[in-house]
Amino acid sequence: MTTLAAPSNWFRRAEQWLDGYGKPAWIATMVLGFILFWPIGLALLAYMIWGKHMFKSSYRTSRAIGFAGQSSGNSAFDAYKADTLRRLEDEQAAFDAFLTRLREAKDKAEFDQFMADNRKRHESEGQAAPSLD
Numbered sequence: 001m002t003t004l005a006a007p008s009n010w011f012r013r014a015e016q017w018l019d020g021y022g023k024p025a026w027i028a029t030m031v032l033g034f035i036l037f038w039p040i041g042l043a044l045l046a047y048m049i050w051g052k053h054m055f056k057s058s059y060r061t062s063r064a065i066g067f068a069g070q071s072s073g074n075s076a077f078d079a080y081k082a083d084t085l086r087r088l089e090d091e092q093a094a095f096d097a098f099l100t101r102l103r104e105a106k107d108k109a110e111f112d113q114f115m116a117d118n119r120k121r122h123e124s125e126g127q128a129a130p131s132l133d
Helices: 006-022 021-034 037-048 059-069 077-125
Strands: none
Touching: 006 021, 021 037
16 A cells, blocks of 8 residues: 655655765765666756755754854853853964964075075176165
């Protein structure tokens, strides 16, 4: 006693199972569909694009992002979390500034080395070294 809703039910369960594993599962299924019989892979690709499976974020990603802004209900923990996130952001900004200074120092050292080599080359050729002034 099967009804016409049975294939739809099977399809929905398969869709939910693939959604549970995210985009890699959808892509692997599509590739497998192309390997087995190319119209199956093509149909899966079309379904992924038009069904927005290819471009939406997975449940796990949206849950992890949402965790940072949610209140736990415990004010002490929320204060600790906010303080820790603020400290991490400050450390990230300080580290980015450090990397910028490091790159600038490296660039300056390379430029100074180039200018010194250029002066030596011009002096050995008996020419006056060009000046930046």
